[in-house]
Amino acid sequence: MSRLSAQCRVAFPGFALDVDLDVPLSGITAVFGASGSGKSTLLRAVAGLETQSRGHVRIDDVVWQDDAKGVFLPPHRRGVGYVFQDSRLFPHLTVERNLRYGFKRHAPETRYVDIDRVIEVMDMLPLLHRRPASLSGGEIQRVAIARAVLANPRLLLMDEPLASLDARRKHGILPFIERLRDDLGIPVVYVSHAMEEIIRLADTLVLLSEGKVAATGGVEELTGRLDLHPLTGRHEAGAVIAAVTGERDEMFDLTELRFGDNRLLVAGLDVPVGQPLRARIRARDVALSLEKPEGTSILNLFAGTVVEIREDKGPQVDVLLDIGVPLIARITRKSCSDLDLAPGKPIHAMVKAVAVDRHSMGRHGGPRG
Amino acid sequence: MDVDFGPLGLTFKLALVTVAVLLVLSTPLAWWLAHTRSRLKPVIEAAVAMPLVLPPTVLGFYLLVLMGPNGSIGAWWVTLTGDTLTFSFSGLVIASVIYSLPFVVQPLQGAFEAVGRRPIEAAWTLGASKLDAFFSVASPMAGRGYLTAAVLGFAHTLGEFGVVLLVGGNIPGVTKVVSIAIYEHVETLNYEAAHMLSAGLLGFSFAVLVVVYAVNRRFPVHAG
Numbered sequence: 236m237s238r239l240s241a242q243c244r245v246a247f248p249g250f251a252l253d254v255d256l257d258v259p260l261s262g263i264t265a266v267f268g269a270s271g272s273g274k275s276t277l278l279r280a281v282a283g284l285e286t287q288s289r290g291h292v293r294i295d296d297v298v299w300q301d302d303a304k305g306v307f308l309p310p311h312r313r314g315v316g317y318v319f320q321d322s323r324l325f326p327h328l329t330v331e332r333n334l335r336y337g338f339k340r341h342a343p344e345t346r347y348v349d350i351d352r353v354i355e356v357m358d359m360l361p362l363l364h365r366r367p368a369s370l371s372g373g374e375i376q377r378v379a380i381a382r383a384v385l386a387n388p389r390l391l392l393m394d395e396p397l398a399s400l401d402a403r404r405k406h407g408i409l410p411f412i413e414r415l416r417d418d419l420g421i422p423v424v425y426v427s428h429a430m431e432e433i434i435r436l437a438d439t440l441v442l443l444s445e446g447k448v449a450a451t452g453g454v455e456e457l458t459g460r461l462d463l464h465p466l467t468g469r470h471e472a473g474a475v476i477a478a479v480t481g482e483r484d485e486m487f488d489l490t491e492l493r494f495g496d497n498r499l500l501v502a503g504l505d506v507p508v509g510q511p512l513r514a515r516i517r518a519r520d521v522a523l524s525l526e527k528p529e530g531t532s533i534l535n536l537f538a539g540t541v542v543e544i545r546e547d548k549g550p551q552v553d554v555l556l557d558i559g560v561p562l563i564a565r566i567t568r569k570s571c572s573d574l575d576l577a578p579g580k581p582i583h584a585m586v587k588a589v590a591v592d593r594h595s596m597g598r599h600g601g602p603r604g
Numbered sequence: 605m606d607v608d609f610g611p612l613g614l615t616f617k618l619a620l621v622t623v624a625v626l627l628v629l630s631t632p633l634a635w636w637l638a639h640t641r642s643r644l645k646p647v648i649e650a651a652v653a654m655p656l657v658l659p660p661t662v663l664g665f666y667l668l669v670l671m672g673p674n675g676s677i678g679a680w681w682v683t684l685t686g687d688t689l690t691f692s693f694s695g696l697v698i699a700s701v702i703y704s705l706p707f708v709v710q711p712l713q714g715a716f717e718a719v720g721r722r723p724i725e726a727a728w729t730l731g732a733s734k735l736d737a738f739f740s741v742a743s744p745m746a747g748r749g750y751l752t753a754a755v756l757g758f759a760h761t762l763g764e765f766g767v768v769l770l771v772g773g774n775i776p777g778v779t780k781v782v783s784i785a786i787y788e789h790v791e792t793l794n795y796e797a798a799h800m801l802s803a804g805l806l807g808f809s810f811a812v813l814v815v816v817y818a819v820n821r822r823f824p825v826h827a828g
Contacts, residue, residue: 309728309734310729311728311729311730311737315729316729321722323722323726325723325726325727325741327741327744336732337729337730340730382730386729
């Protein structure tokens with residue numbers, strides 16, 4: 236498996252990026268952080284567009300930048316594909332000539348991407364003879380992604396490619412990005428500030444905060460860490476569970492998701508049995524009970540133990556549980572005190588079936604099954 | 605009636621050569637001005653804009669001094685070619701290039717600034733070198749700027765008088781451009797010949813501009 240190693244230091248007035256990164260390049264690596272955390276600057280430094288960045292950038296043994304040795308490969312010789320947030324299609328060229336722009340600038344022997352295949356996978360055929368000005372926002376971003384892929388990149392960098400789109404168009408494009416990963420096998424570094432995109436797409440997560448790497452690791456691992464909740468989005472915080480679809484109960488329109496020895500019932504999903512999925516269970520949708528609840532309308536009950544309790548200002552606390560996988564519950568400080576919760580204490584967690592966010596369920600193609 | 609239309613042909617030849625030279629010289633200059641963060645930028649911009657504010661006679665006077673056989677450029681030219689630069693067609697081209705410089709540089713600079721860095725960065729990441737990105741992305745996107753620059757440079761060179769008179773004088777077939785021929789006809793009270801030349805220049809210039817604007821309309825508008 237190849238690795239990306241990057242050490243980038245850039246200082247602008249009012250902002251500094253100081254990042255030391257070493258991540259495996261398989262599937263999609265997400266870079267997540269608030270706006271202004273340095274996500275785009277990091278991506279630009281890797282591509283060689285941020286010429287003020289000092290440090291090094293390496294893919295395995297291939298050195299793109301090493302200031303200690305005075306090496307700086309210009310962007311066009313790095314073999315990156317770059318999908319910009321604002322697409323940057325060439326307005327004077329048709330879609331087809333936009334797509335071929337990068338393709339024809341790479342020698343045939345270095346091409347590993349088949350142009351007809353990309354046109355098919357990205358559903359470009361109906362658009363080929365149109366000009367960018369006549370395309371919709373979603374189409375524009377799809378062309379931009381296909382164009383970057385056709386440059387035969389060793390690494391595809393995507394800078395919030397969906398940020399400018401509405402929810403409907405976003406969900407129209409996500410499957411295409413999944414196909415890049417699954418069908419074409421291109422390693423992707425994906426910058427986003429939308430956790431649901433990352434949960435759906437990414438295998439590895441890099442959390443950026445104020446120009447520094449706050450944490451690096453698997454998506455399930457990092458979303459299950461209470462100390463990172465201020466960064467992963469406190470309000471929407473919750474554990475991400477890797478699961479496999481089981482049987483669908485047609486009568487009640489429910490689908491079973493299996494993880495470890497547990498099962499989770501969610502609203503009926505139109506996916507085949509055995510499909511790996513991720514489910515996000517928001518902390519505010521998890522309630523706790525010391526005794527096993529009887530006679531309740533809640534379908535999803537899990538027995539486990541308390542691992543950690545994290546208090547912040549305000550009336551609520553986050554409780555990290557071990558139910559075979561990490562699960563997080565947000566309860567009031569008063570309840571925590573009344574139940575006398577402490578690490579190691581056995582507990583029952585209740586999750587409403589409807590509380591599982593269907594949109595956050597993506598195919599989970601990474602190695603962490 | 606005997607009207608010599610030679611000055612008309614000479615004028616168009618001068619304007620065409622001047623525009624060609626200007627487009628080649630102004631492209632890198634305008635590109636640099638559009639993208640530089642150098643502290644020298646305002647100084648260079650001011651120098652380029654000087655012909656806009658100076659009376660043509662002032663410009664012509666200094667060019668005459670510089671380009672005369674004893675001037676620094678003129679003396680160098682004499683050793684290089686054996687000819688004097690003043691009162692020659694080459695001298696007129698050099699003077700016109702300087703005189704019309706801002707009319708070509710400024711539209712180009714504006715066009716390059718409108719294109720911006722973004723599409724160029726995209727071209728780089730797609731494997732285009734800097735020069736390749738310029739020719740395949742930046743200059744086609746700045747197409748309208750080139751058209752405007754060429755028209756303005758051409759039109760401005762057609763209409764020049766003071767600089768040409770001082771640097772080129774009034775040598776038939778060499779430096780006698782149409783504006784000077786018209787002036788001469790008026791001086792000698794040959795209004796009929798002055799009319800013929802003036803009407804010719806008027807009609808031709810209008811026809812050129814109509815063609816240019818018609819082409820311009822069909823030129824696709826590119827939003828950055």
